[in-house]
Amino acid sequence: MVRYAKEHKHETRRRIIATAGRRLKRNGIDGSGVATLMKDAGLTNGTFYAYFASKDELVATAVADQMRAQHENIVAQTAPGRAGLEQMIRWYFSTEQRDSVEDGCPNAALLDEIARSPDPTRQAYTDGALVLVDGFAARLAPHDPPSARLRSLSLLGMLAGTLQLSRALTDRQLADDLLEQGIRNALALLDADEHN
Template sequence: MARYGKEHKQATRQRITETAGRRFKRDGIDGSGIATLMADAGLTNGAFYAHFESKDDLVTTIIADQLRGQREWISSTATDRAGVERLVREYLSPTHRDNPEEGCPSAALLDEIGRCPDAAKQAYTDGLLGFIDDIAAVLAPRDPQSAQAKMLSAYALMVGTMQLSRALTDRQLSDQVLEQGIQNVLTLLDIT
């Protein structure tokens, strides 16, 4: 029986984290068992432990990967104040609301991340502060630290707005919540 090389193992691990990340954001961490996650990746349950020590290890990896991807998107979008506004509008859009599996891990998983082990919470904290500090540097280039707390508050408002808009059955009301959230965040960040 031929052994797979290191590159194949890395590609397989990446496939697991990508498919599991989408599944977690759609169905939740607790609502996604290893069997389902591995089936999504086209693999058997037994293959899981060749890549991760436990589901908690997978969750920590996915949180770090998802936030790294989010930071890449943010750093390419929020290069100036107009970019920060574009980011807020894209984040609080019906498209993001209607596609949680492709969107922000915070809006989809924050309540569950709060109940995760410390390693997952640390991965979340590190990833979050990375992109919060990037945006703060755009908003206050001479003193980004001064903008960090304001940006954290704005992000909390964005995440909560997205979560509320997803929970409403009235589409028109949900759209209004998103639009008001955009205005509130832009006002908070002095971008309007």
Template sequence: MVRYGKEHKLATRKRIIETAGRRFKRDGIDGSGVATLMKDAGLTNGAFYAHFESKEDLVATAVSEQLRGQREWLTSFESGRAGIEPMVRTYLSPEHRDNPEDGCPSAALLDEICRCADPTKQAYTNSVLAIIDDIAARLAPHDPQSVRAKVLSVYALMIGTLQLSRSLADRRLADEVLEQGIRNALTVLDAASER
């Protein structure tokens, strides 16, 4: 029997989390069984329990990791208010809409996360609030708490806009929904930053 080192185990765990995150966003949590997830990672089903206690444990971990990646993505935009508009436009773009496996876990999974167990909901909440706090600090660097609720509602608006755009059969209407979502989000965020 071959024993692998700690680094190998960590790399394997990371691979499972990354491939699961993409699969969950593409096919949903319920539509992604452990066998499929492990096959995506190039592993056998038996290896799963060496890394996770349950599928729910993997879901919580993958969602947190996906949101951590989204938080890192936010840092790619210019700091302060200057980065907000390109951030909103990129989020509410046809490219993001058309590639859910590469995008926001909230827009892809929110309807399923609300049915997950409390540890997954808590992991999601903690990760989302970190994103919200980062954006609030851009808008109101001296008092981020003053705009936190507005930023959270704009985040919800953007998620809903992206979900609706993904669900519409009429491509032109779907694009119009994205454009209006951009205008709505920027109007609210601009008002928040002027406080």
């Protein structure tokens, strides 16, 4: 029997996590079975347990990975201060972001299912959400980020909820108008914070 190098096993695990994250956002947690998740990674169902003890472990790991990636690719890449928040808001409420579920935000794609998931998945989400929120807070109140944490959490809720609703609407014009209103609402929240 040939033993794979540790790097190969690590790379295979990363591939499973990445493809699972995309599938979970597209089909949901309940709509994504182990066989489908492994097929997406180009592996057999039988190899799953060499990498994860259960589907719940994979889901928690994939959620953590998706939240980390969102922070690294979006929040950490934007400008400091209000300009960075505005940049994030405009990206988040873009039609491209809305229409690209599997490549988009894990919050808007999975939030309702995460709320019904086991504690490890909910904790993975919570940890990731707090990293995002702290990134927002550092831009809202650079000299006192803890003071802006709850407002930043509200901003995250506004972003995710508006995007979820926009994705659910069958009327494309109404969905587009909702994204535009979402931008105005989020910017008004930022402006209100500046005047407090």
